[in-house]
Amino acid sequence: MNIKWLRIDSRLIHGQVANNWVNHVGAGTIIATNDSAAKDDLRKTLLLQVAPGRTKSYVMTVDKTARCYKNPTYKDLDVLMVVESPKDVLRLMDQGVDVTQVNVGGITFKEGMTLISEAVSVSREDVEAFKELDKRGIKLILQQLPNTQASDFMNRLKSKNLV
Amino acid sequence: MVAIVIATHGNLSEALIGTAKMIFGTMEHIAEVTFKPGEGIEHLLDKYQKASDGLGDDQVLFLVDLFGGSPYNAASRFVARKPSMDVVSGVNLPMLIEVLGKRLAGASLEELVQTATAAGTDGIKSFKDVFSHQKIANSAQEDEGDELG
Incomplete structure (x- = not known):
């Protein structure tokens, strides 16, 4: 399996992923990797429903x-692989999945999280996982859409005094 | 690049572009034209001329709201003798997003017209209808093995 693009996005498969990223990275398959969604028949069905028809999801x-x-x-x-959190990226790596870079696309704000950009918030647990990814030499790119500016995610965490 | 002009009754065109930015990000070679109470076809023709001059592209695709409405009628008149321009009515968000994506991939005017008409209608679905034709996921069964599914 050739992971052309690994994205962290708490909404998993939605309009931006379905319309833009699939075309942009040239992947014919979307895999949303998430334990709770995979075990929730309704959520799983709905995620598959919004995936574009021409791609296998x-x-x-x-x-x-x-x-x-x-x-x-x-x-x-x-x-094109989508996960909900940096922790799941670590779990994939620990099970032998090769990862060199991760696109931090969207993490929905919840109570107690710190806002990093318009679309990304991080919890304390997320920060620890990102630090570990960084330590393992993974390139972390903050980018919401293919045609919006990409920036270095760890620098962003540093500028917010989170690392 | 094929320029896009969105023309609607009222401020819908401005709002559509604003909303599309949320999903698509920045975009170029796109302009909006609004048709306000008290204006007529001549005002629209003038606005179309200014919009297409401002964009500076040879090819222009007009996406308008209502078939048979003034933005449509004026656009039809504007493009009638110009082979490098066309008009599609019924503009909606799915149509606009698909057209922007295909345009970025280098689609021709003819391809964009096809995309617009297909995406404009494909985006209209009833949840219950889709759901009733869809196989409901069975996670317990599917979480085994090493085959996709």
Whole structure:
């Protein structure tokens, strides 16, 4: 499996992902990797409903994604992968998924989180996971849409005194 | 690049572009034309001329709100003798987003017209209707093995 683009987006599959990123990165397959969505039949059905018709879409747990990643049947498959949090990126890596860069696209604000950009907020737990990703040499890019400005995510955390 | 002019009754055109930015990000070679109470076809023709001059593109696609309305009628008159321009009515957000995406990928005017008419209608769906034709996910069964699904 060839992960053309790995994106953190708490909405997983939605308009921006479906319309813009799929075309931009040239992936024919979207995998939304999220344990709770994969185990929630209604949410899973709805996520698959909004995925664009021409792409194959899947909603799977982290464990299953990692298993499929290693399945040689999919060695030539170009994938846009979406996860909810940086922690899930670490979990994928710990199960043998190769990651070199991550697009931090959207994390919805909840009580107790710090606003980083228009579309991204981080919790204390997220910051720890991002620090670990950074330590592992992963390039973290803050970018909402293909044609909006990309910036270095760790620099952004530093400027907010979060690291 | 094919320029896009969105022309509507009232401020819908401005609002549509503002909303599209939220989903699509920055865009160029696009202009809005509003048709206000008290204005006529001549005002619209004048606004279309200014908009297309301002954009400076040979090719222009007009996306207008109502088939048969003044923005449509004026646009039809404006493009009638210009082979590099066309008008599509019924503009909505799905139509605009698809057209912007295809345009970025280098689509021709003819392709954009096709995209606009298809996307404009494809975006209209009833949730219950889609849902009743969709296989409901069964996560318990699907969380096994190493095959996609």
